[in-house]
Amino acid sequence: MHPNDPRLRSFIDVKADCDFPIQNLPYGVFSTAANPSPRVGVAIGEFVLDLAALQRVKLLHLPDGVFAQPSINAFMTLGPKTWTKTRDWISVLLQHDTPELRDNAELRRQALIPMREVKLHLPLRVEGFTDFYSSKEHATNVGTMFRDKSNPLLPNWLHIPIGYNGRASTVVVSGTKIHRPRGQLKPPSAELPSFGPCKRLDFELEIGVVVGQSSPMGSMLTEQQAEQMIFGFTLLNDWSARDIQQWEYVPLGPFQAKAFATSISPWIVTREALEPFRMHGPAQDPTPLPYLQQQGANNYDMALEVALRTPAMNAPARISATNFKYMYWSSVQQLVHHASSGCAMSVGDLLGSGTVSGPTKDQLGSLLELSWNGSEPVQLPGGEARGFLEDGDSLVMRGWCQADGYRVGFGEVEGTVLAAGE
Ligand SMILES: O=C(O)/C=C/C(=O)CC(=O)CC(=O)O
Ligand SMILES: [Ca+2]
Numbered sequence: 516m517h518p519n520d521p522r523l524r525s526f527i528d529v530k531a532d533c534d535f536p537i538q539n540l541p542y543g544v545f546s547t548a549a550n551p552s553p554r555v556g557v558a559i560g561e562f563v564l565d566l567a568a569l570q571r572v573k574l575l576h577l578p579d580g581v582f583a584q585p586s587i588n589a590f591m592t593l594g595p596k597t598w599t600k601t602r603d604w605i606s607v608l609l610q611h612d613t614p615e616l617r618d619n620a621e622l623r624r625q626a627l628i629p630m631r632e633v634k635l636h637l638p639l640r641v642e643g644f645t646d647f648y649s650s651k652e653h654a655t656n657v658g659t660m661f662r663d664k665s666n667p668l669l670p671n672w673l674h675i676p677i678g679y680n681g682r683a684s685t686v687v688v689s690g691t692k693i694h695r696p697r698g699q700l701k702p703p704s705a706e707l708p709s710f711g712p713c714k715r716l717d718f719e720l721e722i723g724v725v726v727g728q729s730s731p732m733g734s735m736l737t738e739q740q741a742e743q744m745i746f747g748f749t750l751l752n753d754w755s756a757r758d759i760q761q762w763e764y765v766p767l768g769p770f771q772a773k774a775f776a777t778s779i780s781p782w783i784v785t786r787e788a789l790e791p792f793r794m795h796g797p798a799q800d801p802t803p804l805p806y807l808q809q810q811g812a813n814n815y816d817m818a819l820e821v822a823l824r825t826p827a828m829n830a831p832a833r834i835s836a837t838n839f840k841y842m843y844w845s846s847v848q849q850l851v852h853h854a855s856s857g858c859a860m861s862v863g864d865l866l867g868s869g870t871v872s873g874p875t876k877d878q879l880g881s882l883l884e885l886s887w888n889g890s891e892p893v894q895l896p897g898g899e900a901r902g903f904l905e906d907g908d909s910l911v912m913r914g915w916c917q918a919d920g921y922r923v924g925f926g927e928v929e930g931t932v933l934a935a936g937e
């Protein structure tokens with residue numbers, strides 16, 4: 516059976532609302548108290564399957580040590596045919612009627628580790644981070660607030676997947692605490708700028724694309740080549756300092772406002788696992804230039820949620836629920852455009868989709884939009900409200916594709932805000 520077949524069952528119990536059924540098999544990097552060396556694993560139900568351990572006993576036929584590494588980069592370098600083959604092997608090993616692992620208690624003890632016993636690390640070595648701006652709703656909302664409400668979308672937006680080169684150095688894994696950034700601030704009322712802690716700290720709900728193959732400098736990509744280079748997807752929070760941004764961004768775009776932290780989920784869901792959830796995105800009018808035209812259904816039906824917990828709350832409360840399907844420019848178009856000047860792409864490049872906002876008020880992917888630049892604070896259970904994030908606030912994003920009876924999900928990306936200099 517194909518690893519995406521809905522009929523597949525594992526000998527490991529997986530609840531219907533768990534993100535990690537046998538049809539998913541996302542990659543991550545983990546360590547344990549008993550073995551503190553970070554290594555590559557896949558999530559299955561409430562367990563992590565240690566791929567380095569499986570390779571040691573020759574159950575995976577790949578170059579030695581490819582999973583005994585603190586990142587998935589070496590594995591990604593092997594290319595899409597190997598990704599497919601490896602996913603097939605892992606799927607077969609975990610199926611309910613495959614005895615090798617199921618009936619080998621010693622191997623199960625070594626290779627199947629309860630999720631609560633592992634520490635999850637940044638899953639890839641991020642070579643470059645680029646952030647796009649591909650939700651028409653988001654671009655329209657920010658244009659309305661920051662520029663001209665009668666003409667919010669800038670004239671290039673419908674022709675180019677707009678982006679900026681971000682910082683790979685500050686991409687961190689879920690659970691990493693986020694220092695409130697400091698920077699130059701100049702509220703409209705002030706005559707001169709001052710330097711200090713950001714007062715308008717925000718999140719941005721995004722999907723990250725993990726590039727798993729390189730492309731040479733000076734070459735362009737076709738739609739098919741770009742697609743084959745995509746290894747997988749991750750949840751991504753592009754933390755943003757709105758006050759720093761508003762003062763610094765003209766004319767070169769965000770710089771320090773988005774350089775201090777970007778959080779991603781510990782699990783990379785493969786492009787292959789998302790195949791069943793592909794769909795066409797919104798119609799593109801005007802028709803893009805020929806190099807950006809796409810035939811494929813390159814969007815995904817993927818539910819996304821954001822929850823916020825202040826220090827006074829016991830549990831996070833949902834503040835937004837949207838879907839990745841609304842994105843105007845697809846990840847494939849973003850990658851084609853990225854290479855179009857002759858820019859070389861590298862194994863381990865991370866591309867942020869851009870903030871995912873949908874058409875209605877409860878589908879917005881940033882507090883800037885949800886609170887309309889702080890003017891309509893978001894009400895929280897217990898009577899608190901937030902225009903922007905305060906110290907001690909914790910932000911949680913989740914995402915999954917729903918199938919009949921199971922879901923293919925990402926787990927979560929969480930980050931808690933520390934006071935500046937803390
Ligand atoms: O419209 C603007 O001036 C700024 C927009 C952003 O802050 C968004 C950005 O980082 C790209 C995105 O996430 O869509
Ligand atoms: Ca962003």
Ligand SMILES: [Mg+2]
Nearest residue numbers: 753773776777
């Ligand atoms: Mg960022």
